[in-house]
Amino acid sequence: MTVVAFHLCETYSLGNPFAQVINHGYLAVDFFFLLSGFVVAYAYDDRWGSMTQWEFYKRRLIRLQPMVVMGSLIGAALFYFQVSPEFSLVAATPVWKLLGIMIIGCTLIPVTKALDIRGWSEMHPLNGPAWSLFFEYIANLLYGIGIRRLSQRVLGVLVLLAAVYLIDVAVTSPHNLIGGWSLEPKELRVGFARVLFPFFAGVLLMRSGWVVHIRHSFAICSLLLLCVLALPRPGDAEHFWINGVYESICVIVIFPLIVAMGAGEKRVDGVSIRIARFFGDLSYPLYITHYPLIYVYTAWVARDKVPASPAAPVAVLVFVAAVGIAYASLKLYDEPLRRRLT
Secondary structure, three states: OHHHHHHHHHOOOOOOHHHOOOOOHHHHHHHHHHHHHHHHHHHHOOOOOOOOHHHHHHHHHHHHHHHHHHHHHHHHHOHHHHOEOOEOOOOOOOHHHHHHHHHHHHHOOOOOHHHOOOOOOOOOOOOOOHHHHHHHHHHHHHHHHOHHHOOHHHHHHHHHHHHHHHHHHHHHOOOOOOOOOOOOHHHHHHHHHHHHHHHHHHHHHHHHOOOOOOOOHHHHHHHHHHHHHHOOOOOOOOOOHHHHHHHHHHHHHHHHHHHHHHHOOOOOOOHHHHHHHHHHHHHHHHHHHOHHHHHHHHHHHHHHOOOHHHHHHHHHHHHHHHHHHHHHHHHHHHHHHHHHHO
16 A cells, blocks of 8 residues: 555656655565565475475466456556656557557566557556566576575575675665666666565575564554655765665665564464455555556646646545455455466
8 A cells, every 4th residue: 555655656756766755665566575585485385395396386377467467457448548748658559559568468578668658668568567576476486496495504695695786786776776667777687686685585584484573563564664665765866875775774674574573473363463464465456456547647647737736636536446446356356266276
């Protein structure tokens, strides 16, 4: 939900990260990667004696791919509502090309700038956030091929090297860890930095058995994560490395701590557990389906030059619609289809 709010506010930052209200919402992607690595190791590390590599890939495809397809379909359905100066290529895109990009998007195969139909050079022009699923699949592939076989010590060395790589990208790139959604070399550099450390640090964290037992873990984890994602951007355009240091601390220190506190929760029922389970079920469908609505909202603001205050009620409606679409997709499509495929 913080990511949806971040993207709605991003409409008014005009590409300037210092003007963003919820400033570090993009770091939710890095948190997702860490959480994913932990969950994958927790679910599959002890199954390899009875599970083949292809069976692992099948399970991951069943878990992730249905909502990838839904995100691409929603993106195509809303595409021509996004005609605006902000999206210079939308109006000139023929239907046959849109359908072709939609089918490619359903496979999660990234496209180059030559097939861009929006003007933002995204690898998934109909559903921008799908770029992180592309890197998620790469991480899962690496885990299935060989990372799962590594000893804890060797994996620790790789995680350390990945941390050095992440810090280097965070403090030397002008936009720090913002990026990864294009097949351009500079974007791929950021994308790989954002997935390699968090995902395999999550695997290492699970294998280490290190957890933190605290009371009210759900509330504390949630508030800590919200603070990290909403904190104003430190430094300025000239001293961008200061924000890079902040991002590095978040990803390398604070995010593993949050996951360790969540993993230390011993209860299996109760109000907070049921709330956490609801948000956990909703998080992936909401993440992968909300952005086509953001495109429409951004196009409306850019086309009609709508100030932030008059647009606020519409932003709230977009937020509610995004949650509603995600929940409906989960209950009416994703869960039934996954049960059938399983």
